[in-house]
């Protein structure tokens with residue numbers, strides 16, 4: 001496959017070790033930043049050496065795989081680091097629904113990485129210096145309903161509960177969107193900076209205007225090893241330490257949440273089993289406590305049997321029952337029927353991949369799509385037979401607050 005890179009010469013990617021870059025977000029020049037940051041480490045990137053819109057359809061991950069092979073294959077690499085994330089890297093965001101347009105892959109012109117006490121910079125093509133300008137404040141934010149008002153969404157949840165009780169499916173994850181309009185253009189770097197500071201445990205990401213801080217790692221591939229963090233089952237944070245513990249304990253003991261979690265874990269086990277020679281799935285979940293909510297969490301690890309890239313693993317896993325439901329096909333029908341919106345990149349895979357096939361991909365949650373002065377915020381909840389529409393609405397509001405905080409500070 002030939003790929004038009006806007007140049008007849010092959011691209012040249014150069015990776016060199018650099019001194020401690022300090023705060024990664026503060027190194028981003030103004031426009032179109034890319035990011036994947038957790039606990040201050042990770043990748044930030046800017047510029048576009050190559051970019052493609054992935055055509056929608058069931059074969060989109062294979063198409064993306066071919067494009068990446070061709071693009072990386074045509075790149076001359078000088079890499080003194082040779083670690084995951086060195087050499088040329090592509091960032092990507094895939095829409096939740098394979099039929100929706102808008103999935104993109106971008107090979108940035110510059111990628112700055114900090115990991116395990118080392119830092120390096122990869123430049124692809126021309127090594128232009130970009131000035132780092134101060135962050136812009138978006139000013140006052142006005143919110144509006146997305147496709148459904150809060151009462152309409154509660155009504156959709158009640159309909160999903162009826163479908164589940166009728167036996168059509170076991171779980172469906174329903175989401176809602178909220179619109180936001182700012183006085184001035186939204187500077188994605190400011191959102192990244194706030195998110196990375198307030199949610200260090202989460203993956204703060206940015207790719208093609210989709211910005212958020214997700215706690216859910218779909219998959220990390222480091223050589224043969226893969227890791228995933230499955231989340232499902234949510235409780236609010238308490239008002240003080242003992243209330244917090246009590247709510248965490250109640251979540252842990254809740255039959256409804258444990259079943260909701262089990263659906264998500266099973267979907268991951270099913271997707272990974274054919275790819276792995278070894279797979280470890282914990283028998284019991286643990287609690288993941290975040291500043292706004294707490295979740296049931298299952299860290300899964302595995303060893304890949306054959307040379308699947310991180311994107312091959314993403315293709316096999318998406319959509320897990322943490323964002324789709326059980327059984328998957330029925331849940332997707334119900335989601336299309338009841339949500340009344342296109343999820344776009346929300347709940348889709350977002351992350352990065354290098355030329356070796358290593359990389360990290362999250363599920364795009366606690367996020368917003370940013371366009372100029374506008375943002376579209378998303379949040380959803382797993383609906384089970386025992387779900388209560390008002391509590392699910394409160395849970396969705398708590399999840400939406402992540403991006404409201406990012407916009408308002």
Ligand SMILES: C=C(O[C@@H]1C=C(C(=O)O)C=C[C@H]1O)C(=O)O
Nearest residue numbers: 231233234322365379380381382
């Ligand atoms: C769907 C979202 O989150 C997912 C749903 C959860 C739940 O219903 O308990 C928990 C974590 C995520 O897997 C979201 O944040 O929008």
